[in-house]
Amino acid sequence: MLKRAFRLRKRGSFAYVRAHGAKYNEHEISFVVLRGRGKHIGFIVSNKIGKAVKRNLVKRRMRGVVGELFDRMADGQMIFIARAGIDKLTYGEIKSRMLDALERAGMIKA
Numbered sequence: 080m081l082k083r084a085f086r087l088r089k090r091g092s093f094a095y096v097r098a099h100g101a102k103y104n105e106h107e108i109s110f111v112v113l114r115g116r117g118k119h120i121g122f123i124v125s126n127k128i129g130k131a132v133k134r135n136l137v138k139r140r141m142r143g144v145v146g147e148l149f150d151r152m153a154d155g156q157m158i159f160i161a162r163a164g165i166d167k168l169t170y171g172e173i174k175s176r177m178l179d180a181l182e183r184a185g186m187i188k189a
Contacts, residue, residue, distance in 0.1 A: 081142045081149065087121030087156060096121070096156045103184050107165040108173075110180035113156040120145055124161040133166045137173075144174045153186045 087093055100113040122141050124134045141159055145152075159177060168176070181187050 080146050081120060085118055085120060085149070087119045087158065092119070092156070093121055093123070093158060096158050100156070100158070101184065103180050105176045105180045107162045107168060108176045108180055109160040109162060110177075110184060111158040111160070112184050112186060115154055116156055118149075118152065118154050119156045121156075121158045122161070123158060124165075127163060128161055128166050137161050137165055140170050140173050141177065143170070144177050147174070148178065148181065148187075151188050152181065153188055155186060157186070 087096065096113045097111055100111040103110040103112070122138050124137050124141075126134070128134050128137060138161075141161070145159075159180075165173065178187070
């Protein structure tokens, strides 16, 4: 689980990262990163994904993946944005999509 101290929580923080960060797209996940500035991670799951139960399930899975990969991730402010179809993926598939996005962005330490 991702500790609260490492989460992006304020609207202004999300807006700043989205405006100034580099964007990377996978099929069901978009990834925005602003390098440096400590390690803070946010998650966006819109109403298009489904009702609250599905959205919360997707967010829990995404937070679980980040919790596993947290020590391997480089410093930066990051946002994972869930896209349509992510609610049909298993935990392993979500993990592979997120790992692909992190590798494409160069945010995984060797």
